[in-house]
Amino acid sequence: MSTLSKPSHIGRKISRIRELRDMKQEVLAQALGTNQQAISILENSETIDDEKLNSIAKALGVSVEAIKNFSEESVINYFNTFTDQSAGTFNNNCTFNPLDKLIEAYEENKKLYERLIQAEKDKVEYLEKILKDK
Known part of the structure; x- marks a missing residue:
């Protein structure tokens, strides 16, 4: 050979x-x-x-x-070398607390609704003033 x-x-x-x-x-x-x-x-x-x-x-x-x-x-x-050896699993390495972010979003929504309600109150007050002036 x-x-x-x-x-x-x-x-x-x-x-x-x-x-x-x-x-x-x-x-x-x-x-x-x-x-x-x-x-x-x-x-x-x-x-x-x-x-x-x-x-x-x-x-x-x-x-x-x-x-x-x-x-x-x-x-x-x-x-x-490009294949993921952990296929099917998720790598959740958050650099923040997701619950804190959720609470922040909730608080922001609450502030937005309060501003919206105040704007509606201002609009009603303005319309009532216009009606009284007539």
């Missing part, structure tokens, strides 16, 4: 990164100043020269190292 590792297929990595960035071959081709067929050939290549790889990395918005070190497993691990 051979213990040699399979060579890294750089074209497949470019293809996968492009797909993950939701970019079509045509868009990448346009960014590189070439055509879609050239991108297809490039993505089927096992090796790519460093100058071309640098321009591809720039067009994809990643580093050359990101392309060279790309693996499906690392992408899955990366996205798994």
